[in-house]
Amino acid sequence: MPFYEAVRLALQTIRAQKLKSAFSVIGVFIGVTFLIAAVSIVNGMNRYMTDKFAASIVGVNTFQLRHRPNVGFNVPDSVWRSWRRRPRITFADAEAVTRGMSVPGVLTSWFSEDQGTVEYGGKIAKSIDLQGAGADYFTIKNLNIVQGRPFSPQEAKAGIPVAVMGWELADKLFAGNDPIGKTIKIQGLPYTVVGVVEKQGTMLGMSLDKFVVAPATSPIQRDVNPPHVVDALMVKANTIPEMNLAMDQTEGIMRARRHLRPNQDDNFALETSAAVLDWWSGINRLMVAFGPGIVLISLVVGGIVIMNIMLMAVAERTREIGVRKSLGAKRKDILRQFLAEAITLSTVGAAAGIAFGIILTLLIQAFTPLAAQVAPWSVGLGVVLGSVVGVVFGTLPAMRASKLDPIAALRQE
């Protein structure tokens, strides 16, 4: 009997016993659903982190000079305390690095940020990201101005109180009216609005449009940082090698300024998008460590369930096996029939798991801030695992069926 006949027969049997079949494949179904969903989340988040998160936090080909790393995963307390004791980056440090680098085409911008309140005409927006920056900040972070203009290098240098708002902040305070030229109050200080940044959307459920950018040396500086101190100096190069060269030069300049001896570690941090990705891969590793375990356990449990169902089926259908043997079925025909049934069962379970996993992924995409994306290889793996479970756990029942003595099998009631 060819294999496709056996599969056809198996599908008939499954159709005839829908409820029993549904229960028997539940383990495989859950295992594969989890596989697809977990891989989709890891995959989607990976892509998200590399493409969007890292780029929007740090920027492409960009590094930040900071007194300590901005993002950290599992940082011990002692390290954290030593980071807090480090000297901050000063205006003078930032100036020296900007002047000292010899990489062509680099852009730099001072950068400081804090949370605060912005007001206009009686409307108050709280928890707004207040950013102090240089004129090149908009280029470095690839922020497009949709209304008005960015502030100029002259305004940045002179510390003129002008501001560029994020889209959501503008919408909240001005509700569609033209904000350009209006005076808003940032932490109570008057600023003139010169521009609005294009809508950025959300990241992990947080809005990227609730911010206001003003020149780093403008009055708001006093509210954000101690005098003459910035959170970071942003440096953007045109290529990765140029960025690495700029980082080397920055390190040299800073070590010289801080009078560090060769055996002393840097007491500042140069953070790239790679650092953000490191932080992510730490979380990722956890998922990768636990995910396969959960999948494996559910598949083994699912396989054992299928094996028991098949052993029951062999016992129930002993007479059928006897009849088939009397009509000329060879051992391998019976073996193939029951193996095909087990494989078909578990593959059907896996297919249902794949379908549900994809639905789950779409639901996660639609209703949670998590970025999920189905990985094609996980679908393939689901199918393969489904049939492997069928083969592994179907063999014993199928062997038992094929070895039945036809006379005894026919005699069974």
Place this chain on the structure above:
Amino acid sequence: MTHQEFVTGDTPLPDIVILTHKLAREYIMGTETVRALRGVSVQIRRNEYVAVMGPSGSGKSTFMNLVGCLDTPSSGEYWLNGQKVSDLGDDDLARIRNKEIGFVFQTFNLLPRADALHNVELPLVYAGMRAAERRKRASEALARVGLADRMHHRPNELSGGQRQRVAIARALVNNPSILLADEPTGNLDSATSNEIMGVFKDLHRQGQTVVMVTHEPDIAANAERVVTLRDGLVHTDQKQAA
């Protein structure tokens, strides 16, 4: 009744379909050895209609299992259609059952979830025939037993007589050398029994060799020869007017 004396080492004559020579079968039950058959020598010619009778314990079931190639003898020879099958292995026996033997059982033994057509197709599936050809042959076999209009009925939608007809169609679909029936009327009322016996008679008239195991004398009366077993040996073997 029998023909020439058969000696080990001989080959049966071409018109002998079934030849058993000192066929014996012993079972070991715990410490006891049960000798179900003690040496049965029978020859059945092509197109004979033979009934095998005997009280329970006479060895007729064992004889039927051996003739049906469901079992192998402890000693002795069994030749089926010119081939010595008494020393074949499992898979070869399965092939012989598929090609040479058509079984009809007391309890019909149809697959309950499959319709009549699919039940009749089964031997052809194991013969490796293609689906279209299979379907054609199976529907022809069903038509032969008068069930052309019941092909897509399941066994539980058929009467006892119709079920046994499906089983007969299934037995015949591979054009076997022998039709081997084990108490074919045991589960049928007398009217239906007569109907089935009519089918057997027709098949015999068309040239089919029929071997029927039964314990009912009036059923055995349909055959043209009756072999009676007792205590694992041939007790009587006589022709009768059919």
